Amino acid sequence: MTTQTGSDVGIDATRAEVCAVACAELFRGDGEIVAAAVAGFVPMLGSRLARATFEPDLLTTDGGPVLSARPVPLGTQADAAEGWLPFRDHLWLVLNGRRHVVMGPSQIDAHGNTNISCIGDWERPARQLLGSRGGPGNTLLNTTSYWVPKHSPRVFTEKVDFVSGVGWDRGAHEIRAVVTNLAVLDFATPERRMRLRSVHPGVTVQEVVAATGFDLTVPDHVPETRLPDAEELRVMREVLDPKGLREREVPA
Numbered sequence: 001m002t003t004q005t006g007s008d009v010g011i012d013a014t015r016a017e018v019c020a021v022a023c024a025e026l027f028r029g030d031g032e033i034v035a036a037a038v039a040g041f042v043p044m045l046g047s048r049l050a051r052a053t054f055e056p057d058l059l060t061t062d063g064g065p066v067l068s069a070r071p072v073p074l075g076t077q078a079d080a081a082e083g084w085l086p087f088r089d090h091l092w093l094v095l096n097g098r099r100h101v102v103m104g105p106s107q108i109d110a111h112g113n114t115n116i117s118c119i120g121d122w123e124r125p126a127r128q129l130l131g132s133r134g135g136p137g138n139t140l141l142n143t144t145s146y147w148v149p150k151h152s153p154r155v156f157t158e159k160v161d162f163v164s165g166v167g168w169d170r171g172a173h174e175i176r177a178v179v180t181n182l183a184v185l186d187f188a189t190p191e192r193r194m195r196l197r198s199v200h201p202g203v204t205v206q207e208v209v210a211a212t213g214f215d216l217t218v219p220d221h222v223p224e225t226r227l228p229d230a231e232e233l234r235v236m237r238e239v240l241d242p243k244g245l246r247e248r249e250v251p252a
Contacts (some may be wrong), residue, residue, distance in 0.1 A: 013227045015181060016042060016250035017236060018200050021228045022179045023102065024050040026145045030100050032057040034085070034093055039104030039147040041074055041245045043179070045236065047102070048072065052235050061085060071235070074245045094134070097173065100143040103135065107160040108146060110193045110214045112167030112175035114139075115160035122162055135165035143174045149249050151180035153213030156194075168192035181250050183208045184225055189217050198225040 013021075023046025027035055035047035035058050044063075051058040052071045062072045067083035085093075093099050105114035106129055116135060120126035138144050144165065148155055166172045168187055177197065178185040184197045195217040199208055201224050209216055228236065236246070 011227055011230060011233070013233060014247060014250075015200060015202075016246040017228055017233065018225055019179060019181060019250050020045045020049060020236060020246055021232060022184050022198075022200075022225050023047070023145075023147060024053070024055075024232075025184075025226075026050075026102065026177055026179065027055050027058055027100060030055060030058060030143070032059065034059045034061070034090070034099040036061075036099050036101040037147075039102050040149060041241075041249050042149065043102040043145075043147040045074060045241055045246055046179075048074075048240050049232060049235060052240065053232060059083075065090075071239055073239065073243075074241045075243065094137055094141055097141050097143075100145070100176075101134075101138045102145045102147050103138065103165065105146050105148065105155065105165070107155060107157045108148070108178065109157060109160050109167065110216075111169040112139075112146075112165075112172060112178075112187060112192075112194070113160050113163050113170060114146065114165040114167070115162045116164045117162040119161055125161075132162075132164040139165040139167075139172045139175065141173055143176055144172070145176045146178040148178060148180040151182040151208065151211045153211060156212040156214065158214045182211060185216075193217055195219065196222055198223050200225045201227065 019042050023043040027050040037043035037047040051060050062068050062078035065085050066078045066081045068078035069080040069082035072078050107115040116130045118125035182203045183199045186197045189195050
């Protein structure tokens with residue numbers, strides 16, 4: 001457990017819950033757009049938490065084509081729908097930039113270029129992955145963020161083996177931030193290189209730097225990622241994820 005100190009003394013949260021709140025913060029200010037958190041339980045929890053608390057106009061789905069009228073617990077389907085989003089309409093939203101997607105990269109470099117296609121040379125890869133899928137369209141047309149449940153130099157690499165999703169140096173629409181099990185990173189530098197925005201409670205800057213395979217921009221002062229408040233914890237634990245699926249993705 002991680003204990004918040006200072007003005008919120010007494011608030012305890014697991015690392016998974018800290019990550020879920022960091023993922024929720026990705027959507028702050030987005031308004032009425034579709035939140036497409038396709039990278040795992042934690043970002044999906046984050047998008048639904050954002051909608052249930054500070055971003056009520058956000059559109060979330062039940063994991064399929066149903067736009068949910070109420071917060072949907074992880075692993076279940078919506079019991080009340082506010083709309084139907086078939087694939088053709090979803091693609092219209094992608095083409096018109098009305099979506100914020102959270103993807104999971106197999107590799108990501110300092111400018112936010114990502115790889116989900118293959119490891120090794122394209123002509124003879126050592127490992128075949130998913131393929132580019134929606135990566136090019138997402139990154140060129142939509143706000144994109146990333147979720148990495150295990151921060152390591154194998155993921156944060158100097159050069160990706162194949163560009164599936166484009167970064168800031170290749171004309172990305174907006175790569176907003178990267179949330180990992182250790183930290184939150186963004187691209188708020190003149191060169192649009194990856195910067196350490198915050199470290200999760202209990203994590204040091206040195207740990208994040210050691211787990212990153214390129215030179216990371218580190219400000220003079222790096223704050224801690226905020227912990228969830230009491231209401232956010234209640235919503236996560238009692239409404240959105242009573243089965244604790246978040247803990248499987250980021251063990252305490």
